[in-house]
Amino acid sequence: MIxxxxxxxxxxxxxxxxxxxxxxxxxxxxxxxGGSGSGxxxxxxxxxxxxxxxxxxxxxxxxxxxxxxxxxxxxSRKKMGMLFQGSAxxxxxxxxxxxxxxxxxxxxxxxxxxxxxxxxxxEMVGLRGTEKLMPSQLSGGMTKRVGLARAIVMDPEIIxxxxxxxxxxxxxxxxxxxxxxxxxxxxxxxxxxxxxxINSCFRxxxxxxxxxxxxxxxxxxxxxIKNSEDLRVKQFINGEPEGPIPFTRTDKNYLDxxxxx
Amino acid sequence: MEITATFxxxxxxxxxxxxxxxxxxxxxxxQAFVPPFRIRRLIKEIEFVGSKSFLIVxxxxxxxxxxxxxxxxxxxSQFGAEAALGVMVALSIIRELGPVxxxxxxxxxxxxxxxxxxxxxxxxDQFPALEMMAIDPLKYVVSPKVLAGIISLPLLxxxxxxxxxxxxxxxxxxxxxxNEGAYLGKMVxxxxxxxxxxxxxxxxxxxxLITWIASFMGFTAEPTTxxxxxxxxxxxxLTSLSILIVDYILxxxxx
Numbered sequence: 001m002i003x004x005x006x007x008x009x010x011x012x013x014x015x016x017x018x019x020x021x022x023x024x025x026x027x028x029x030x031x032x033x034g035g036s037g038s039g040x041x042x043x044x045x046x047x048x049x050x051x052x053x054x055x056x057x058x059x060x061x062x063x064x065x066x067x068x069x070x071x072x073x074x075x076s077r078k079k080m081g082m083l084f085q086g087s088a089x090x091x092x093x094x095x096x097x098x099x100x101x102x103x104x105x106x107x108x109x110x111x112x113x114x115x116x117x118x119x120x121x122x123e124m125v126g127l128r129g130t131e132k133l134m135p136s137q138l139s140g141g142m143t144k145r146v147g148l149a150r151a152i153v154m155d156p157e158i159i160x161x162x163x164x165x166x167x168x169x170x171x172x173x174x175x176x177x178x179x180x181x182x183x184x185x186x187x188x189x190x191x192x193x194x195x196x197x198i199n200s201c202f203r204x205x206x207x208x209x210x211x212x213x214x215x216x217x218x219x220x221x222x223x224x225i226k227n228s229e230d231l232r233v234k235q236f237i238n239g240e241p242e243g244p245i246p247f248t249r250t251d252k253n254y255l256d257x258x259x260x261x
Numbered sequence: 262m263e264i265t266a267t268f269x270x271x272x273x274x275x276x277x278x279x280x281x282x283x284x285x286x287x288x289x290x291x292q293a294f295v296p297p298f299r300i301r302r303l304i305k306e307i308e309f310v311g312s313k314s315f316l317i318v319x320x321x322x323x324x325x326x327x328x329x330x331x332x333x334x335x336x337x338s339q340f341g342a343e344a345a346l347g348v349m350v351a352l353s354i355i356r357e358l359g360p361v362x363x364x365x366x367x368x369x370x371x372x373x374x375x376x377x378x379x380x381x382x383x384x385x386d387q388f389p390a391l392e393m394m395a396i397d398p399l400k401y402v403v404s405p406k407v408l409a410g411i412i413s414l415p416l417l418x419x420x421x422x423x424x425x426x427x428x429x430x431x432x433x434x435x436x437x438x439x440n441e442g443a444y445l446g447k448m449v450x451x452x453x454x455x456x457x458x459x460x461x462x463x464x465x466x467x468x469x470l471i472t473w474i475a476s477f478m479g480f481t482a483e484p485t486t487x488x489x490x491x492x493x494x495x496x497x498x499l500t501s502l503s504i505l506i507v508d509y510i511l512x513x514x515x516x
Contacts, residue, residue, distance in 0.1 A: 077393055088389070
Protein backbone atom coordinates (compact mmCIF):
# COMPACT_ATOMS: atom_id res chain seq x y z
CA MET A 1 0.00 0.00 0.00
CA ILE A 2 2.61 2.50 1.16
CA UNK A 3 6.31 1.92 0.92
CA UNK A 4 8.92 4.29 2.29
CA UNK A 5 12.43 4.17 0.88
CA UNK A 6 15.46 5.88 2.32
CA UNK A 7 13.45 8.86 3.55
CA UNK A 8 15.41 11.81 4.92
CA UNK A 9 13.95 15.01 6.34
CA UNK A 10 15.97 17.78 7.92
CA UNK A 11 14.93 21.06 9.50
CA UNK A 12 18.06 23.18 9.48
CA UNK A 13 20.80 21.14 11.16
CA UNK A 14 18.39 18.74 12.82
CA UNK A 15 17.71 15.45 11.06
CA UNK A 16 14.13 14.54 11.88
CA UNK A 17 13.91 11.43 9.71
CA UNK A 18 17.14 9.55 9.14
CA UNK A 19 17.12 7.25 6.07
CA UNK A 20 13.87 5.52 6.97
CA UNK A 21 12.70 2.35 5.25
CA UNK A 22 9.34 0.84 6.14
CA UNK A 23 6.09 -0.27 4.61
CA UNK A 24 2.42 -0.19 5.52
CA UNK A 25 0.44 -3.29 4.58
CA UNK A 26 -2.95 -3.15 2.92
CA UNK A 27 -5.87 -3.81 5.25
CA UNK A 28 -3.73 -3.63 8.39
CA UNK A 29 -3.59 -1.18 11.27
CA UNK A 30 -0.02 0.07 11.62
CA UNK A 31 0.81 2.25 14.60
CA UNK A 32 3.81 4.58 14.53
CA UNK A 33 4.89 4.99 18.15
CA GLY A 34 7.38 7.42 19.54
CA GLY A 35 7.94 10.07 22.14
CA SER A 36 7.62 13.80 21.55
CA GLY A 37 10.10 14.95 18.94
CA SER A 38 10.74 11.43 17.66
CA GLY A 39 9.69 12.46 14.14
CA UNK A 40 6.40 10.62 13.96
CA UNK A 41 4.25 13.59 12.93
CA UNK A 42 6.92 14.54 10.43
CA UNK A 43 6.78 11.02 8.98
CA UNK A 44 3.00 11.32 8.69
CA UNK A 45 3.36 14.57 6.75
CA UNK A 46 5.71 12.85 4.32
CA UNK A 47 3.39 9.85 3.94
CA UNK A 48 0.51 12.11 2.95
CA UNK A 49 2.56 14.36 0.70
CA UNK A 50 1.83 17.40 2.92
CA UNK A 51 5.56 17.92 3.18
CA UNK A 52 8.40 17.07 0.82
CA UNK A 53 11.40 15.10 2.09
CA UNK A 54 15.01 16.12 1.47
CA UNK A 55 15.63 12.78 -0.20
CA UNK A 56 14.02 9.38 -0.52
CA UNK A 57 10.66 8.20 -1.80
CA UNK A 58 7.16 7.43 -0.58
CA UNK A 59 5.26 5.05 -2.83
CA UNK A 60 1.47 5.04 -2.58
CA UNK A 61 -0.07 2.28 -4.72
CA UNK A 62 3.22 2.16 -6.62
CA UNK A 63 3.34 5.91 -7.38
CA UNK A 64 6.00 8.14 -5.85
CA UNK A 65 4.25 10.92 -3.90
CA UNK A 66 7.44 12.92 -3.50
CA UNK A 67 7.97 13.58 -7.19
CA UNK A 68 4.46 13.74 -8.63
CA UNK A 69 2.76 17.00 -9.70
CA UNK A 70 -0.06 18.64 -7.82
CA UNK A 71 -2.86 17.17 -9.93
CA UNK A 72 -1.65 13.60 -9.49
CA UNK A 73 -1.03 14.20 -5.80
CA UNK A 74 -4.61 15.45 -5.42
CA UNK A 75 -5.86 12.36 -7.30
CA SER A 76 -3.98 10.18 -4.81
CA ARG A 77 -5.32 12.21 -1.88
CA LYS A 78 -8.88 11.44 -2.94
CA LYS A 79 -8.09 7.88 -1.88
CA MET A 80 -6.81 9.02 1.52
CA GLY A 81 -8.60 10.19 4.62
CA MET A 82 -7.04 11.90 7.58
CA LEU A 83 -8.10 12.53 11.14
CA PHE A 84 -6.18 15.50 12.50
CA GLN A 85 -5.07 15.86 16.07
CA GLY A 86 -7.34 18.86 16.59
CA SER A 87 -9.98 17.40 14.23
CA ALA A 88 -9.58 20.43 11.88
CA UNK A 89 -13.32 20.81 11.38
CA UNK A 90 -14.43 23.96 9.54
CA UNK A 91 -15.76 26.10 12.35
CA UNK A 92 -18.07 28.11 10.07
CA UNK A 93 -19.94 25.00 8.88
CA UNK A 94 -22.27 22.79 10.90
CA UNK A 95 -21.61 19.08 11.42
CA UNK A 96 -23.65 18.03 8.41
CA UNK A 97 -21.92 20.47 6.07
CA UNK A 98 -18.51 19.54 7.46
CA UNK A 99 -19.03 15.89 6.58
CA UNK A 100 -20.74 16.65 3.27
CA UNK A 101 -17.92 19.02 2.28
CA UNK A 102 -15.67 16.60 0.30
CA UNK A 103 -18.72 15.16 -1.48
CA UNK A 104 -19.94 18.59 -2.52
CA UNK A 105 -16.47 19.57 -3.71
CA UNK A 106 -15.57 16.45 -5.66
CA UNK A 107 -18.81 14.84 -6.78
CA UNK A 108 -22.09 15.84 -8.38
CA UNK A 109 -24.14 13.66 -6.03
CA UNK A 110 -27.70 14.93 -5.46
CA UNK A 111 -28.53 16.56 -2.13
CA UNK A 112 -30.86 13.78 -0.93
CA UNK A 113 -28.18 11.15 -1.54
CA UNK A 114 -25.57 13.29 0.23
CA UNK A 115 -27.96 13.42 3.16
CA UNK A 116 -28.19 9.63 3.21
CA UNK A 117 -24.41 9.20 3.00
CA UNK A 118 -23.78 11.72 5.79
CA UNK A 119 -26.40 10.04 7.99
CA UNK A 120 -24.74 6.65 7.40
CA UNK A 121 -21.29 7.98 8.27
CA UNK A 122 -22.60 9.70 11.39
CA GLU A 123 -24.30 6.45 12.43
CA MET A 124 -20.96 4.65 12.03
CA VAL A 125 -19.35 7.02 14.53
CA GLY A 126 -22.45 6.99 16.75
CA LEU A 127 -23.35 10.65 16.37
CA ARG A 128 -26.55 10.62 14.35
CA GLY A 129 -28.72 13.57 15.43
CA THR A 130 -25.88 16.11 15.71
CA GLU A 131 -26.17 17.27 12.09
CA LYS A 132 -27.36 20.78 12.87
CA LEU A 133 -24.87 21.49 15.69
CA MET A 134 -21.76 23.60 15.19
CA PRO A 135 -18.29 22.11 15.94
CA SER A 136 -17.92 24.43 18.95
CA GLN A 137 -20.96 22.80 20.57
CA LEU A 138 -19.33 19.35 20.68
CA SER A 139 -16.88 17.84 23.16
CA GLY A 140 -13.31 16.92 22.17
CA GLY A 141 -14.13 13.25 21.75
CA MET A 142 -17.19 14.04 19.66
CA THR A 143 -15.33 16.41 17.31
CA LYS A 144 -12.77 13.63 16.75
CA ARG A 145 -15.58 11.31 15.75
CA VAL A 146 -17.05 13.93 13.41
CA GLY A 147 -13.55 14.37 11.95
CA LEU A 148 -13.45 10.63 11.43
CA ALA A 149 -16.86 10.65 9.73
CA ARG A 150 -15.54 13.35 7.40
CA ALA A 151 -12.35 11.38 6.75
CA ILE A 152 -14.32 8.31 5.60
CA VAL A 153 -17.03 10.10 3.65
CA MET A 154 -15.27 9.57 0.31
CA ASP A 155 -14.67 5.88 1.14
CA PRO A 156 -10.86 6.13 1.22
CA GLU A 157 -8.48 3.21 0.84
CA ILE A 158 -6.30 4.42 3.67
CA ILE A 159 -6.85 6.58 6.75
CA UNK A 160 -4.16 8.46 8.64
CA UNK A 161 -4.77 9.23 12.28
CA UNK A 162 -2.65 11.90 13.95
CA UNK A 163 -2.71 11.27 17.71
CA UNK A 164 -6.37 10.16 17.64
CA UNK A 165 -6.64 9.65 21.39
CA UNK A 166 -4.56 12.50 22.80
CA UNK A 167 -6.47 14.66 25.25
CA UNK A 168 -9.42 12.26 25.50
CA UNK A 169 -10.89 10.55 28.56
CA UNK A 170 -10.44 6.75 28.84
CA UNK A 171 -13.93 5.97 27.51
CA UNK A 172 -13.60 8.25 24.48
CA UNK A 173 -10.15 6.73 23.90
CA UNK A 174 -11.76 3.29 23.91
CA UNK A 175 -14.49 4.46 21.53
CA UNK A 176 -11.99 5.89 19.04
CA UNK A 177 -9.86 2.73 19.27
CA UNK A 178 -12.89 0.56 18.59
CA UNK A 179 -13.90 2.77 15.65
CA UNK A 180 -10.44 2.44 14.12
CA UNK A 181 -10.65 -1.35 14.38
CA UNK A 182 -14.25 -1.50 13.12
CA UNK A 183 -13.48 0.64 10.09
CA UNK A 184 -10.43 -1.45 9.40
CA UNK A 185 -12.36 -4.73 9.61
CA UNK A 186 -15.72 -3.82 8.07
CA UNK A 187 -14.49 -1.57 5.26
CA UNK A 188 -11.07 -3.19 4.89
CA UNK A 189 -9.45 0.24 5.15
CA UNK A 190 -5.70 0.42 5.71
CA UNK A 191 -4.93 2.48 8.79
CA UNK A 192 -1.83 4.36 9.81
CA UNK A 193 -1.99 5.66 13.38
CA UNK A 194 0.53 8.05 14.89
CA UNK A 195 0.39 7.81 18.66
CA UNK A 196 2.25 7.78 21.93
CA UNK A 197 -0.55 5.99 23.74
CA ILE A 198 0.91 2.51 24.40
CA ASN A 199 -2.22 0.88 25.82
CA SER A 200 -4.65 1.76 23.06
CA CYS A 201 -1.90 1.06 20.55
CA PHE A 202 -1.47 -2.53 21.74
CA ARG A 203 -5.24 -3.00 21.52
CA UNK A 204 -5.70 -1.83 17.95
CA UNK A 205 -2.41 -2.47 16.15
CA UNK A 206 -1.54 -5.25 13.72
CA UNK A 207 1.93 -3.84 13.26
CA UNK A 208 3.96 -1.35 15.25
CA UNK A 209 6.85 0.87 14.23
CA UNK A 210 8.78 2.63 17.00
CA UNK A 211 10.62 5.81 16.13
CA UNK A 212 13.42 7.26 18.20
CA UNK A 213 14.86 10.62 17.14
CA UNK A 214 14.38 9.92 13.45
CA UNK A 215 15.40 6.24 13.44
CA UNK A 216 13.20 3.17 13.46
CA UNK A 217 14.35 1.21 16.50
CA UNK A 218 11.74 -1.55 16.37
CA UNK A 219 9.23 -2.89 13.89
CA UNK A 220 6.89 -5.85 14.16
CA UNK A 221 3.66 -7.27 15.53
CA UNK A 222 2.34 -6.39 18.98
CA UNK A 223 3.81 -9.59 20.45
CA UNK A 224 7.19 -8.97 18.89
CA ILE A 225 7.30 -5.46 20.31
CA LYS A 226 6.17 -6.62 23.75
CA ASN A 227 8.90 -9.26 23.78
CA SER A 228 11.57 -6.95 22.37
CA GLU A 229 14.90 -7.08 24.17
CA ASP A 230 15.88 -3.60 23.00
CA LEU A 231 16.36 -1.48 26.10
CA ARG A 232 15.00 1.67 24.45
CA VAL A 233 11.83 -0.18 23.39
CA LYS A 234 11.44 -1.60 26.89
CA GLN A 235 11.86 1.81 28.45
CA PHE A 236 9.34 3.36 26.11
CA ILE A 237 6.59 0.74 26.49
CA ASN A 238 7.02 0.61 30.25
CA GLY A 239 7.15 4.39 30.52
CA GLU A 240 10.28 4.41 32.65
CA PRO A 241 11.85 7.82 33.29
CA GLU A 242 15.37 6.36 33.57
CA GLY A 243 17.02 4.42 30.78
CA PRO A 244 18.85 4.71 27.46
CA ILE A 245 16.37 7.36 26.24
CA PRO A 246 17.70 10.47 27.99
CA PHE A 247 15.52 12.77 30.04
CA THR A 248 17.62 15.80 29.16
CA ARG A 249 17.98 16.94 25.59
CA THR A 250 21.41 18.52 25.73
CA ASP A 251 24.75 16.79 25.98
CA LYS A 252 26.40 19.86 27.57
CA ASN A 253 27.82 19.20 30.99
CA TYR A 254 25.36 20.43 33.62
CA LEU A 255 28.06 21.44 36.10
CA ASP A 256 29.91 23.40 33.41
CA UNK A 257 26.78 25.32 32.66
CA UNK A 258 25.78 26.32 36.20
CA UNK A 259 29.22 26.96 37.69
CA UNK A 260 30.97 30.30 37.34
CA UNK A 261 34.26 30.38 35.50
CA MET B 262 30.54 46.70 8.34
CA GLU B 263 28.08 45.27 10.82
CA ILE B 264 25.51 47.94 9.94
CA THR B 265 25.85 47.26 6.22
CA ALA B 266 25.34 43.54 6.78
CA THR B 267 22.28 44.13 8.94
CA PHE B 268 20.83 46.55 6.42
CA UNK B 269 21.52 44.09 3.61
CA UNK B 270 19.88 41.24 5.48
CA UNK B 271 16.87 43.41 6.27
CA UNK B 272 16.49 44.51 2.64
CA UNK B 273 16.88 40.98 1.29
CA UNK B 274 14.38 39.72 3.82
CA UNK B 275 11.81 42.38 2.83
CA UNK B 276 12.38 41.71 -0.86
CA UNK B 277 11.84 38.04 -0.24
CA UNK B 278 8.52 38.71 1.50
CA UNK B 279 7.50 41.02 -1.34
CA UNK B 280 8.35 38.32 -3.87
CA UNK B 281 6.47 35.68 -1.96
CA UNK B 282 3.41 37.89 -1.64
CA UNK B 283 3.57 38.59 -5.38
CA UNK B 284 3.59 34.87 -6.20
CA UNK B 285 0.80 34.42 -3.66
CA UNK B 286 -1.39 37.02 -5.39
CA UNK B 287 -0.57 35.73 -8.86
CA UNK B 288 -1.46 32.15 -7.88
CA UNK B 289 -4.69 33.26 -6.20
CA UNK B 290 -5.83 35.20 -9.26
CA UNK B 291 -4.70 32.45 -11.63
CA GLN B 292 -6.55 29.82 -9.60
CA ALA B 293 -9.71 31.94 -9.72
CA PHE B 294 -9.92 31.28 -13.45
CA VAL B 295 -9.27 27.54 -13.27
CA PRO B 296 -12.40 25.37 -13.01
CA PRO B 297 -14.26 24.41 -10.89
CA PHE B 298 -15.61 27.92 -10.30
CA ARG B 299 -16.93 28.46 -6.86
CA ILE B 300 -19.69 30.98 -7.51
CA ARG B 301 -21.33 30.36 -4.13
CA ARG B 302 -18.09 31.07 -2.28
CA LEU B 303 -17.64 34.25 -4.33
CA ILE B 304 -21.17 35.46 -3.56
CA LYS B 305 -20.61 34.76 0.11
CA GLU B 306 -17.38 36.74 0.11
CA ILE B 307 -19.00 39.63 -1.79
CA GLU B 308 -21.70 39.63 0.87
CA PHE B 309 -19.03 39.77 3.57
CA VAL B 310 -16.71 42.36 2.02
CA GLY B 311 -19.40 44.32 0.18
CA SER B 312 -22.95 44.12 1.48
CA LYS B 313 -22.01 44.07 5.12
CA SER B 314 -19.91 47.22 4.66
CA PHE B 315 -22.86 49.22 3.33
CA LEU B 316 -23.93 50.74 6.63
CA ILE B 317 -20.47 51.85 7.69
CA VAL B 318 -19.81 53.28 4.22
CA UNK B 319 -23.18 55.04 4.30
CA UNK B 320 -22.48 56.76 7.61
CA UNK B 321 -18.91 57.70 6.63
CA UNK B 322 -20.05 59.07 3.27
CA UNK B 323 -22.97 61.03 4.71
CA UNK B 324 -20.91 62.82 7.33
CA UNK B 325 -17.97 63.39 4.99
CA UNK B 326 -20.35 65.02 2.50
CA UNK B 327 -21.97 67.11 5.23
CA UNK B 328 -18.64 68.34 6.59
CA UNK B 329 -17.50 69.21 3.07
CA UNK B 330 -20.78 71.07 2.65
CA UNK B 331 -20.17 73.25 5.70
CA UNK B 332 -16.45 73.79 5.15
CA UNK B 333 -16.92 74.43 1.44
CA UNK B 334 -19.75 76.86 2.03
CA UNK B 335 -17.80 79.02 4.46
CA UNK B 336 -14.66 79.02 2.34
CA UNK B 337 -16.46 79.70 -0.93
CA SER B 338 -18.79 82.33 0.48
CA GLN B 339 -15.75 84.48 1.29
CA PHE B 340 -15.31 84.87 -2.46
CA GLY B 341 -19.04 84.89 -3.16
CA ALA B 342 -18.70 81.58 -4.95
CA GLU B 343 -21.25 79.48 -3.02
CA ALA B 344 -22.71 78.35 -6.30
CA ALA B 345 -19.59 76.25 -6.89
CA LEU B 346 -20.25 74.24 -3.72
CA GLY B 347 -21.71 71.30 -5.63
CA VAL B 348 -18.68 71.07 -7.90
CA MET B 349 -16.30 71.26 -4.96
CA VAL B 350 -18.06 68.58 -2.95
CA ALA B 351 -18.52 66.25 -5.90
CA LEU B 352 -14.98 66.58 -7.22
CA SER B 353 -13.32 66.01 -3.84
CA ILE B 354 -15.50 63.00 -3.18
CA ILE B 355 -15.36 61.38 -6.59
CA ARG B 356 -11.64 61.89 -7.13
CA GLU B 357 -10.20 61.36 -3.65
CA LEU B 358 -12.34 60.98 -0.59
CA GLY B 359 -14.73 58.37 -2.01
CA PRO B 360 -12.18 55.73 -3.01
CA VAL B 361 -9.75 56.42 -0.14
CA UNK B 362 -12.17 56.69 2.79
CA UNK B 363 -14.26 53.81 1.51
CA UNK B 364 -11.13 51.63 1.23
CA UNK B 365 -9.96 52.63 4.71
CA UNK B 366 -13.34 51.75 6.22
CA UNK B 367 -13.42 48.38 4.44
CA UNK B 368 -9.85 47.71 5.62
CA UNK B 369 -10.90 48.22 9.22
CA UNK B 370 -14.04 46.17 8.91
CA UNK B 371 -13.35 43.38 6.40
CA UNK B 372 -9.55 43.38 6.02
CA UNK B 373 -8.90 42.70 9.70
CA UNK B 374 -11.57 39.99 9.72
CA UNK B 375 -10.01 38.28 6.69
CA UNK B 376 -6.58 38.13 8.36
CA UNK B 377 -8.06 36.83 11.61
CA UNK B 378 -10.19 34.24 9.83
CA UNK B 379 -7.31 32.89 7.75
CA UNK B 380 -4.97 32.95 10.75
CA UNK B 381 -7.41 30.92 12.84
CA UNK B 382 -7.89 28.47 9.98
CA UNK B 383 -4.13 28.06 10.01
CA UNK B 384 -3.95 27.48 13.78
CA UNK B 385 -6.68 24.84 13.62
CA ASP B 386 -5.03 22.86 10.80
CA GLN B 387 -7.79 23.63 8.33
CA PHE B 388 -5.35 24.21 5.47
CA PRO B 389 -3.74 20.77 5.67
CA ALA B 390 -7.28 19.42 6.08
CA LEU B 391 -8.25 21.05 2.79
CA GLU B 392 -5.04 19.76 1.21
CA MET B 393 -5.87 16.24 2.38
CA MET B 394 -9.30 16.56 0.78
CA ALA B 395 -7.53 17.39 -2.49
CA ILE B 396 -8.70 21.01 -2.39
CA ASP B 397 -6.24 23.84 -3.02
CA PRO B 398 -6.51 26.17 0.03
CA LEU B 399 -5.40 29.15 -2.04
CA LYS B 400 -8.12 28.57 -4.58
CA TYR B 401 -10.77 27.77 -2.02
CA VAL B 402 -10.03 30.46 0.56
CA VAL B 403 -8.05 33.29 -1.03
CA SER B 404 -9.20 33.54 -4.68
CA PRO B 405 -12.85 34.32 -3.84
CA LYS B 406 -11.76 36.94 -1.31
CA VAL B 407 -9.52 38.77 -3.79
CA LEU B 408 -12.21 38.66 -6.49
CA ALA B 409 -14.80 39.87 -3.98
CA GLY B 410 -12.54 42.82 -3.11
CA ILE B 411 -12.11 43.78 -6.77
CA ILE B 412 -15.85 43.54 -7.39
CA SER B 413 -17.12 45.12 -4.17
CA LEU B 414 -14.91 48.17 -3.77
CA PRO B 415 -15.93 50.01 -6.99
CA LEU B 416 -19.60 49.42 -6.13
CA LEU B 417 -19.13 50.60 -2.56
CA UNK B 418 -17.21 53.62 -3.81
CA UNK B 419 -19.98 54.53 -6.26
CA UNK B 420 -22.42 54.28 -3.34
CA UNK B 421 -20.09 56.41 -1.19
CA UNK B 422 -19.94 59.07 -3.93
CA UNK B 423 -23.71 59.21 -4.19
CA UNK B 424 -24.33 59.45 -0.45
CA UNK B 425 -21.49 61.94 0.00
CA UNK B 426 -22.89 64.28 -2.65
CA UNK B 427 -26.32 63.93 -1.06
CA UNK B 428 -24.79 64.83 2.31
CA UNK B 429 -23.27 67.99 0.82
CA UNK B 430 -26.62 68.79 -0.76
CA UNK B 431 -28.39 68.35 2.56
CA UNK B 432 -26.16 70.84 4.33
CA UNK B 433 -25.46 73.21 1.42
CA UNK B 434 -28.91 73.49 -0.12
CA UNK B 435 -31.34 72.59 2.64
CA UNK B 436 -29.50 74.05 5.62
CA UNK B 437 -27.38 76.90 4.30
CA UNK B 438 -29.57 77.92 1.37
CA UNK B 439 -27.31 77.43 -1.65
CA ASN B 440 -29.33 77.47 -4.86
CA GLU B 441 -30.42 73.94 -5.74
CA GLY B 442 -30.02 74.43 -9.47
CA ALA B 443 -26.51 75.79 -9.00
CA TYR B 444 -25.46 72.92 -6.71
CA LEU B 445 -26.61 70.17 -9.05
CA GLY B 446 -26.37 71.88 -12.43
CA LYS B 447 -22.78 73.04 -12.15
CA MET B 448 -21.80 69.65 -10.81
CA VAL B 449 -23.14 67.86 -13.86
CA UNK B 450 -21.32 70.15 -16.28
CA UNK B 451 -18.05 70.27 -14.37
CA UNK B 452 -17.48 66.59 -13.73
CA UNK B 453 -15.91 64.70 -16.58
CA UNK B 454 -15.80 61.02 -17.32
CA UNK B 455 -12.09 61.03 -16.45
CA UNK B 456 -12.91 62.02 -12.86
CA UNK B 457 -15.30 59.11 -12.44
CA UNK B 458 -13.01 56.70 -14.26
CA UNK B 459 -10.07 57.73 -12.07
CA UNK B 460 -12.06 57.18 -8.89
CA UNK B 461 -13.26 53.76 -9.98
CA UNK B 462 -9.77 52.73 -11.08
CA UNK B 463 -8.46 53.67 -7.66
CA UNK B 464 -11.16 51.69 -5.91
CA UNK B 465 -10.34 48.64 -8.04
CA UNK B 466 -6.70 48.84 -6.96
CA UNK B 467 -7.67 49.36 -3.32
CA UNK B 468 -10.03 46.36 -3.44
CA UNK B 469 -7.17 44.20 -4.64
CA LEU B 470 -4.76 45.70 -2.12
CA ILE B 471 -7.05 45.16 0.89
CA THR B 472 -7.85 41.51 0.20
CA TRP B 473 -4.33 40.69 -0.98
CA ILE B 474 -2.52 42.08 2.06
CA ALA B 475 -5.14 40.78 4.52
CA SER B 476 -5.05 37.26 3.05
CA PHE B 477 -1.26 37.15 2.80
CA MET B 478 -0.84 38.32 6.37
CA GLY B 479 -3.27 35.65 7.56
CA PHE B 480 -1.54 32.96 5.52
CA THR B 481 1.90 33.84 6.81
CA ALA B 482 0.83 34.52 10.41
CA GLU B 483 2.70 32.65 13.09
CA PRO B 484 0.30 29.85 14.10
CA THR B 485 -0.28 31.09 17.66
CA THR B 486 -2.97 33.34 19.13
CA UNK B 487 -0.39 36.07 19.57
CA UNK B 488 0.83 35.59 16.01
CA UNK B 489 -2.66 35.99 14.59
CA UNK B 490 -3.39 39.14 16.60
CA UNK B 491 -0.08 40.63 15.49
CA UNK B 492 -0.80 39.73 11.87
CA UNK B 493 -4.24 41.35 12.10
CA UNK B 494 -2.80 44.62 13.42
CA UNK B 495 -0.02 44.57 10.82
CA UNK B 496 -2.50 43.89 8.04
CA UNK B 497 -4.63 46.92 8.96
CA UNK B 498 -1.63 49.23 9.36
CA LEU B 499 0.11 48.05 6.20
CA THR B 500 -3.06 48.17 4.11
CA SER B 501 -3.98 51.66 5.30
CA LEU B 502 -0.50 52.99 4.52
CA SER B 503 -0.43 51.24 1.16
CA ILE B 504 -3.79 52.77 0.25
CA LEU B 505 -2.50 56.28 0.93
CA ILE B 506 0.75 55.71 -0.96
CA VAL B 507 -0.88 54.01 -3.93
CA ASP B 508 -3.46 56.81 -3.96
CA TYR B 509 -0.70 59.38 -4.39
CA ILE B 510 0.94 57.35 -7.18
CA LEU B 511 -2.33 56.83 -9.02
CA UNK B 512 -3.35 60.50 -8.66
CA UNK B 513 -0.04 61.68 -10.06
CA UNK B 514 -0.39 59.26 -12.98
CA UNK B 515 -4.00 60.16 -13.69
CA UNK B 516 -3.73 63.95 -13.57
